[in-house]
Amino acid sequence: MREAMATxxxxxxxxxxxxxxxxxxxxxxxxxxxEEALFVVSGVMANxxxxxxxxxxxxxxxxxRSQHLVSFEMGAAARNSSVQFATVDDASGTLALADVLELxxxxxxxxPHVSMVTVENTHMLSxxxxxxxxxxxxxxxxxxxxxxxxxxxxxxNAVVATGTSAAEYSAxxxxxxxxxxxxxxxPVGSLLAGPAALMDRAxxxxxxxxxxxxxxxxxAAAGLVALxxxxxxLNDDHVRARQLGELFAAAFPESNYDATTCRTNIVSFNHPxxxxxxxxxxxxxxDGGTVAPKRARFVTHAGVSDDDVDYVADVLARFVPSKR
Numbered sequence: 473m474r475e476a477m478a479t480x481x482x483x484x485x486x487x488x489x490x491x492x493x494x495x496x497x498x499x500x501x502x503x504x505x506x507e508e509a510l511f512v513v514s515g516v517m518a519n520x521x522x523x524x525x526x527x528x529x530x531x532x533x534x535x536x537r538s539q540h541l542v543s544f545e546m547g548a549a550a551r552n553s554s555v556q557f558a559t560v561d562d563a564s565g566t567l568a569l570a571d572v573l574e575l576x577x578x579x580x581x582x583x584p585h586v587s588m589v590t591v592e593n594t595h596m597l598s599x600x601x602x603x604x605x606x607x608x609x610x611x612x613x614x615x616x617x618x619x620x621x622x623x624x625x626x627x628x629n630a631v632v633a634t635g636t637s638a639a640e641y642s643a644x645x646x647x648x649x650x651x652x653x654x655x656x657x658x659p660v661g662s663l664l665a666g667p668a669a670l671m672d673r674a675x676x677x678x679x680x681x682x683x684x685x686x687x688x689x690x691x692a693a694a695g696l697v698a699l700x701x702x703x704x705x706l707n708d709d710h711v712r713a714r715q716l717g718e719l720f721a722a723a724f725p726e727s728n729y730d731a732t733t734c735r736t737n738i739v740s741f742n743h744p745x746x747x748x749x750x751x752x753x754x755x756x757x758x759d760g761g762t763v764a765p766k767r768a769r770f771v772t773h774a775g776v777s778d779d780d781v782d783y784v785a786d787v788l789a790r791f792v793p794s795k796r
Contacts, residue, residue: 473657473658473659473693473694473697473698474694476693476694476696476697477690477691477693477694478690479693480492480689480690480692480693481689482687482688482689482690483687483689484686484687485511485684485685485686485687485688485689486679486684486685486686490685490687490688490689490692491689492689492690492692492693492696493511493685493688493689493691493692495692495696496509496511496663496692496695496696496699497509497510497511497663499696499699500650500663500665500699501665503638503639503699504627504638504639504641504642504648504650504665505638505639505642505643506642506647506648506665506666506667507665507666507667507668507671508665508666508667508668508671509663509664509665509671510663510664510665510671510674510675510678511661511662511663511685511688511691511692511695512661512662512663512664512678512683513660513661513662513683513685514651514653514660514661514662515540515623515625515649515651515653515662516545516548517662517678517681517683518649518651518662518663518664519540519541519545519548519590519621519623519649520545520548520549520552520553520681521664521674521677521678521681521683522590522621522647522649522664522666522674523541523549523552523553523555523588523621524552524553524677524680525647525670525673525674525677526587526588526619526621526646526647526670527553527555527587527588527619528555528587529553529554529555530554530555530556530584530585531555531556531584531585531586531587531588532555532556532557532558532575532583532584532585532586532587533549533555533556533557533558533586533587533588533589533590534557534558534559534560534567534572534575534576534586534588534589534590535557535558535559535560535562535567535589535590535591536559536560536561536562536566536567536591536592536595537559537560537561537562538562538563538595538597538598538764539562539590539591539592539595539597539623540592540596540623540625541557541590541592541623542557542559543597544596544763552681555587556584558575558586560572560575562592562595562597562598563598564598564601565594565595565598565599565601565602565603566591566595566601566603566604566607567589567591567611569607569610569611569614572589572611572614572615573614573615576615576618586618587618587619588618588619588620588621588646589611589615589618589619589620589621590620590621590622590623591603591608591611591620591621591622591623591645592623592624592625593608593622593623593624593626593627593630593641594626594627594629594630594633594736594738596625596626596738596740596763596769597740597763597764597767597769598733598740599733599734599735599738599739599740599741600626600629600713600734600735600736600737600738600740601733601735601736602629602630602633602634602735602736603630603641604634605634605636605640605641605644608620608622608641608644608645609643609644611644612644612645613644619646619647620644620645620646621645621646621647621648621649622641622642622644622645622647622648622649623649624638624641624642624648624649624650625649625650625651625654625662626651626654626655626736626737627641627642627648627650628650628655628656628703628706629655629706629709629710629736629737630736631703632703632704632706632707632710632736633710633735633736638650642665646666646667646670647664647665647666647670648664648665648666649662649663649664649665650662650663652694652695652698652699654773655702655706655709655737655773655774656695656698656699656702656703656706657698657702657773657774658691658694658695658697658698659691659694660691660694661691661692661694661695663695702774705774706736706737709736709737709772709773709774709776710735710736710737710772712737712772712776712778712780712781713734713736713737713738713739713770713771713772714731714734715781716734716739716770716772716781716784717729717731717733717734717739718731719781719784719785719788720739720741720770720788721741722788723788723789723791724741724743724749726743727741727742727743728742729741729742737771737772737773738769738770738771738772739769739770739771739772740763740767740768740769740770741767741768742766742767742768743766743767743768744766745793746762746764746765746766746767746768747762747765747766748793748794748796749768749793750762750768752791752793752794753787753791756787756791757783757787758770758783758784758787758788
């Protein structure tokens with residue numbers, strides 16, 4: 473990646489004159505089966521731009537209550553787009569169709585207009601759960617003319633875990649985004665794709681958010697390497713995560729964590745001492761985090777090796793949380 477970045481041909485992306493960015497956008501649009509794509513600095517920006525082109529101020533957006541757009545973007549949707557969320561239970565990683573349709577039906581009872589639905593694939597808080605593409609198709613068909621946005625920050629983890637192509641996953645959605653800087657290992661960047669007319673508007677919204685770039689092709693060069701070389705290796709992350717899941721399940725039986733639910737690269741479980749566990753394991757060289765007051769999360773990536781998994785096994789074999 474660094475070699476590709478150092479030798480990248482660049483131009484002014486503000487005028488769509490950066491050939492490396494143009495190629496990255498073309499490649500991603502082709503992969504997900506959309507007309508055009510837009511390179512942005514982060515997944516949050518990609519999601520926020522999608523909201524701005526798919527919804528109007530005052531609209532309601534149906535989403536899972538623990539999706540990234542709802543809970544992990546610092547209230548950006550309200551700040552940037554003046555929209556509101558109607559949330560449904562997504563503890564399983566997906567949305568129940570009946571729950572979504574009930575919220576849409578409420579428009580007939582003088583409630584705000586539902587302009588779109590958004591889903592997350594893979595679903596982070598539930599433990600990197602991938603969607604079934606048939607469920608996405610049913611959801612898209614049921615919501616009619618309303619837009620469906622696919623927050624695919626870890627889309628390629630879902631692709632590798634299920635054998636579904638990125639284009640199949642994206643077909644039911646109006647817009648789709650993917651992060652290059654997570655499992656695909658690029659240092660910076662995400663992509664948003666959709667119909668050409670929407671992507672023209674997305675370029676305007678990117679500029680309004682301060683995201684227009686100049687000679688940024690060196691960042692796109694890393695993204696091209698990511699798409700070319702880092703997708704298939706995601707399976708290694710999934711295998712190691714399952715191994716870690718089994719270790720954590722054995723170490724904390726009181727969590728009732730079922731390691732078989734770990735299908736991609738995220739181990740996530742509830743524990744009354746989650747924050748304490750994360751803090752004390754970090755002191756022993758096992759880094760994780762919390763995504764809720766009593767929910768711990770540990771993520772595998774290209775920087776985690778088999779030796780690291782063995783190290784975690786040794787630590788957990790003798791780990792007991794301190795009494796506080």
